[in-house]
Structure formats: structure tokens, C-alpha cells
Amino acid sequence: MKIAVLGTGYVGLSTGVCLSQIGHQVTCLDINEQKINQLRNGIxxxxxxxxxxxxxxxMEAGRLRFTTSQTEALTQTEIIIVAVGTPQGEDGAADLSFLVQAAKDISIFINQDTIIVIKSTVPVGTNDFIKKLIEDHCCFKVKMVSNPEFLRQGSAIEDTMKADRIIIGSENEEAARKIHEMYRPLHVPVIVTSTKSAEMIKYASNAFLATKISYINEIANLCExxxxxxxxxxxGMGKDKRIGEAFLNAGIGYGGSCFPKDVKALLHTAxxxxxxxxxxKETIAINDYQRELLVLKALKRFGGLKGxxxxxxxxAFKPETDDxxxxxxxxxxxxLTKYGAEVVAYDPVASENARKIIGDSIKYxxxxxxxxxxxxxxxxVTEWNEIKSIDVAEMLTKMKEPIIFDGRNCFxxxxxxxxxxxxxxxIGKPAIII
Ligand SMILES: NC(=O)c1ccc[n+]([C@@H]2O[C@H](COP(=O)([O-])OP(=O)(O)OC[C@H]3O[C@@H](n4cnc5c(N)ncnc54)[C@H](O)[C@@H]3O)[C@@H](O)[C@H]2O)c1
Incomplete structure (x- = not known):
């Protein structure tokens, strides 16, 4: 099939690459020229x-192309997959401005009836709204398919190629069948629902996982x-099949580009x-507390952190990503800097991105x-393998004081x-003092 992927971030790029891997002709479109130039060079x-x-x-097999040209990507294409960002807006709701712009671009450049697949995480009702927006601005019909994405950064390719399930939400049977066909080579279970249910499945899943994390973190605080x-x-809990072992690692809270914003967006919808x-609300409050827990522990231990x-x-918000x-x-x-500490940070891959956000208030x-x-x-702070495999005894000899606050229970x-x-x-275990 001939497919365009609009937005070449974590989701769009992984989707485009995997769809080309299973034999489709994929053109990935992004407005970020630097990104597209890098990708064209195989980076x-x-x-x-x-x-x-x-x-x-x-790319070498001729199945995958990258472009900044809407004409090249969006005309004569039977399927357009939209994977632009839907960040948190000021009021907690999902900010749909990238999606609205993408819809306007689609309405200008399509030249035939087209299936529009919304892969971005969007509030219930968005597919209907986008359909109307596109059709109001052009003379072609679009068939909407809500196809939320569940990949995890750090294992995006594996998660796409071997997904637990694919959700296809549509009011149009023919479009749903076509997208089912598109994914068939993956041999992944498919669940077909209404558009609104598909939109809700994504938020309900992420909010559930975030709540599971906050739950185990609160249990950890009680354990301590x-x-x-x-x-x-x-x-002991995880072996119970009704509970499951995943997402029961107590730590310093969830982060990343999805859980925080998706929980808030669902709360906003509610x-x-x-x-x-x-x-x-409690899930969020527990997480906010947990994110600063290590500083509270350090303050309790030292009395103050000045100097x-x-x-x-x-x-990075988790291992195997620079996000x-x-x-x-x-x-x-x-x-830490507010309390006057001098912070020197290390990350195997995220320092450059961190500097853009945290700036020079800390050293790298x-x-x-x-x-x-x-x-x-x-x-x-992050349980990278390189950090988990530190020779702890040797590390302690380099330090002024042999004190470790382990936010990820690495050792x-x-x-x-x-x-x-x-x-x-x-976290959630007795301290060891020798
Ligand atoms: N990152 C994840 O792990 C993940 C997992 C599941 C779902 N999601 C959801 O998928 C969506 C995308 O997330 P992401 O992390 O890939 O975002 P991202 O910010 O990494 O990438 C979005 C890309 O879209 C491009 N873009 C914006 N407007 C455009 C336009 N009009 N035309 C072409 N390109 C445009 C941007 O330049 C950017 O490269 C979000 O809704 C997110 O919530 C993300």
C-alpha cells in the first residue's frame, strides 16, 4: 500500500519504518527540515x-522516503497516518494545534478521497472534529480511523513489530478493513471499536498505568x-495474574512525553x-511528591544542602532514550540548586537534550x-544498565562521603x-548503613 506518515517523531518515525519493513511504500513528512535532512542521510x-x-x-530497498513537501507526501496517497504531537495545553487539556494544522495541510493537498488514520493521542471526539475540519476545506471525502499508539520509547521498534494489540476505531467499515489489511503482516491481535472507544482506550490505558505506578509508590512510602x-x-503482588508484574517498580515517579500529559488530559475531559x-487527582499528587522525594531524603540526612x-x-526520563x-x-x-547544592550530572545519551531544558544551573x-x-x-535517577552495573564499592572510594540515594532501587x-x-x-525499603 502507498502510505504517508505525517509527523516524524518517536511515533511517526517508528510507524513509518515498521510499515516499510513489512512491505508498504511509505513517505514520511515533517515540517522540521533538519530532521528530514538527517533522516535522508540515514541518521x-x-x-x-x-x-x-x-x-x-x-531506504536502500526503495520503500521508505522522507520529505518536507506536502505535495510529495499527501497527493495520490490512499492512507495518511497522522502522528503529530499533542502536548499539554495550559489548562491541562491536550493542545490540538499541531493536529489542526496537519488537518488543514491535508485538506489543501489531498486530491482524492483518503483514509485518515489518527495515531496521535487525542481526546474523545477529535476524529469527528478533524473529519469535519478537512471536509469543510476541500471537495474530497475522508474516512477516519482512530488508531492509537502504545509503543514505549526505548523499545519502539520491538513494540511496533510485536505489539500486544492494534486498536482500530472507525465508523466506516471499509476503512477499518483496509487498515486491518495494512497491519496484517504483523500478525498482531486487532480490536475493532467505535472511534470514540478507540480514543478512550488510549487514555484509559495510560491513566491506568500511571495510577499503578502511583499506587506502588504510595505502598513504597508506607513500606519505608x-x-x-x-x-x-x-x-508477591505481581505473581497474582489479576495484578501482573509490570509497572510495580517503586521509584521516583512517572515522567516522559505521555503519562503526565495524558493523565491530565483525561482529567480535563472528565x-x-x-x-x-x-x-x-491523587495519581498526579502522589507523582508530584515522588518526583522530589530524593531531595527530601537528602535534606533530612544533611540538614541542608548548601555547598x-x-x-x-x-x-533521561527512563533508560534507552534521550527524551x-x-x-x-x-x-x-x-x-537541589534551590537549596544551594552543586549538581554534577551524568547520562549516557541525554546530556545534550538535558542542557536545553535544565541549562547551565548544573554541570554535565x-x-x-x-x-x-x-x-x-x-x-x-535513571536505571540505565551502565548505572546498574556500577562497581558500587569502587565508586564510594571516589566520593567525599559514601552516601547513595537510590531512586530506582538499582543495587x-x-x-x-x-x-x-x-x-x-x-525507595520503599529499609536504609542500609554500614
Ligand atoms: N512518544 C511516545 O512514546 C508515544 C507513545 C504513544 C503515543 N504517543 C502519542 O503520539 C503523538 C506523537 O508523539 P511523538 O512523541 O512522536 O511526538 P514528537 O513531538 O516526537 O513528533 C511530532 C512530529 O510532528 C511534526 N509535525 C508537527 N506538525 C506537523 C505538520 N503539520 N506536518 C508535518 N509534521 C508535523 C513535528 O515536527 C515532530 O517531528 C502524540 O500524540 C503522543 O501523545 C507518543
Whole structure:
């Protein structure tokens, strides 16, 4: 099939690459010229394992092209997949301005009836609104398909090629069948629903996962005061098939480009329809507290942080990505510097993106060794493999004081107990002080 993907970010690029991999002719369109130039040279603008190899292979096979030209991408195309950003607006609602612009572009450049697949995360009712917007501005008919995306950054390719399910929401049977056909080579279970249900499935899923994280984090905070171990508790809970093991890792809260904004957008939708949804308010409140927890622990330990050198290991919102959107390292850096600490951070890939957001209020080290040198304490913020496999005993010898606040419970108890002198403060487990 001939497919255009509009918006070449994490979702659009992964989708375009994977659809070309299963044999479709894909043209990816983006307004960001620098991004398209990079992609044309076979360079991925995002860090995503396995992406670049598939990108170059499919470009060489002639199935994948990149362009900034709407004419090239949107005319004579039977399917247009829209994957532009839907960031958080000021009032918490999803900001649909990129989508509205994309719809206007589509209405100008299509020259036949077209299937429009909305992959961006959008509030209930958006597909109907976009259909009207396009048809009001052109003389062709569009068939809408809501096809929300569930990939995780860091495993985007694997998640797309081996998705748990594909949701196809449409009021138009023929369009739903066509999109089902498009995905058939993936052999992934497909659930066909109404457009509104498909739109809701995405928000309901993300808000559920965010709530699961806040739930286990609140259990962790309780574990700490009663003397239980949240990792054992999670293991015991997760084996129950009704609960499941995923998303029970206590830590310093969820971040990233999706959960924070999607929970707020769902709350906004609920409010707009007069539904209060206090559960979501608590999910957000717990997460806000959790994101600064390491600073609260450090303040309790030191009394004050003025002049303390704090090494922050990990900046990205999660491992295997350089994405800094809503990363806990952002509020942590702000709080630490507010209390007068000198922060030296290290991340295997996200430092450059972090500098654009956090700026020069903190220093960026080129290695773990450089970050921890003479530090008063280390904060573990992202559970990169490189950080999990640190030789903890050796790291402690480089520090001024052997103090670790581990926001991701990266180190087994035996590793810590094997250290000669250490103060180790994990999440939801008793501290180890030797
Ligand atoms: N990132 C994720 O892990 C993820 C997972 C599931 C769903 N989603 C959802 O998918 C959507 C896209 O997310 P993302 O992270 O890929 O966004 P992103 O910000 O990384 O990429 C969006 C891209 O769209 C481009 N764009 C904007 N307007 C355009 C236009 N008129 N024409 C062409 N290109 C245009 C931008 O230049 C940008 O490259 C969002 O709704 C998001 O909530 C994201």
C-alpha cells in the first residue's frame, strides 16, 4: 500500500519504518527540515535501539522516503497516518494545534478521497472534529480511523513489530478493513471499536498505568515507615495474574512525553463532562511528591544542602532514550540548586537534550567517575544498565562521603552489604548503613 506518515517523531518515525519493513511504500513528512535532512542521510534524530538499521535498510530497498513537501507526501496517497504531537495545553487539556494544522495541510493537498488514520493521542471526539475540519476545506471525502499508539520509547521498534494489540476505531467499515489489511503482516491481535472507544482506550490505558505506578509508590512510602520491603511486596503482588508484574517498580515517579500529559488530559475531559475522577487527582499528587522525594531524603540526612556536591546519575526520563520530556531529573535539579547544592550530572545519551531544558544551573559530566568525584552524595535517577552495573564499592572510594540515594532501587542488598562503609537509601525499603 502507498502510505504517508505525517509527523516524524518517536511515533511517526517508528510507524513509518515498521510499515516499510513489512512491505508498504511509505513517505514520511515533517515540517522540521533538519530532521528530514538527517533522516535522508540515514541518521535517526532520536536514540532508539534498532531504529537506524531498519531505517537505512528500507531506504536502500526503495520503500521508505522522507520529505518536507506536502505535495510529495499527501497527493495520490490512499492512507495518511497522522502522528503529530499533542502536548499539554495550559489548562491541562491536550493542545490540538499541531493536529489542526496537519488537518488543514491535508485538506489543501489531498486530491482524492483518503483514509485518515489518527495515531496521535487525542481526546474523545477529535476524529469527528478533524473529519469535519478537512471536509469543510476541500471537495474530497475522508474516512477516519482512530488508531492509537502504545509503543514505549526505548523499545519502539520491538513494540511496533510485536505489539500486544492494534486498536482500530472507525465508523466506516471499509476503512477499518483496509487498515486491518495494512497491519496484517504483523500478525498482531486487532480490536475493532467505535472511534470514540478507540480514543478512550488510549487514555484509559495510560491513566491506568500511571495510577499503578502511583499506587506502588504510595505502598513504597508506607513500606519505608513500617519496615517492609516494597520489592518483595511487588513480587508477591505481581505473581497474582489479576495484578501482573509490570509497572510495580517503586521509584521516583512517572515522567516522559505521555503519562503526565495524558493523565491530565483525561482529567480535563472528565471535568468537561462533569465527572470529578478524584482517583486521577491523587495519581498526579502522589507523582508530584515522588518526583522530589530524593531531595527530601537528602535534606533530612544533611540538614541542608548548601555547598554540597551532589552527583546525579541519569537524566533521561527512563533508560534507552534521550527524551527529557517531564523527566524527574528536571524538578530534582531545580530543587537541589534551590537549596544551594552543586549538581554534577551524568547520562549516557541525554546530556545534550538535558542542557536545553535544565541549562547551565548544573554541570554535565562525561562519565560516572567524573560525576561522583568528591561528591557528598549520589542520586540514582535513571536505571540505565551502565548505572546498574556500577562497581558500587569502587565508586564510594571516589566520593567525599559514601552516601547513595537510590531512586530506582538499582543495587541488590548483597552488593551494598559488601561495601566497607556506606549509607544507602533506597525507595520503599529499609536504609542500609554500614
Ligand atoms: N512518544 C511516545 O512514546 C508515544 C507513545 C504513544 C503515543 N504517543 C502519542 O503520539 C503523538 C506523537 O508523539 P511523538 O512523541 O512522536 O511526538 P514528537 O513531538 O516526537 O513528533 C511530532 C512530529 O510532528 C511534526 N509535525 C508537527 N506538525 C506537523 C505538520 N503539520 N506536518 C508535518 N509534521 C508535523 C513535528 O515536527 C515532530 O517531528 C502524540 O500524540 C503522543 O501523545 C507518543
Amino acid at each position: 535517526s534524530p532520536i536514540y532508539e535501539p534498532g531504529l537506524e538499521e531498519l531505517l537505512t535498510a528500507n 515507615v513500617v519496615g517492609a520491603d516494597v520489592q518483595d511486596v511487588a513480587r 471535568g468537561a463532562y462533569g465527572v470529578k475522577f478524584p482517583l486521577l 554540597k556536591k551532589i552527583a546525579m546519575l541519569g537524566l 527529557m520530556r517531564e523527566a524527574p531529573s528536571i524538578p530534582l535539579s531545580a530543587a 559530566a562525561g562519565s560516572i567517575a567524573e560525576a561522583v568525584d568528591e561528591a557528598d552524595a549520589v542520586l540514582i 541488590p542488598e548483597e552488593t551494598i552489604r559488601a561495601c566497607r562503609s556506606v549509607e544507602y537509601y533506597p
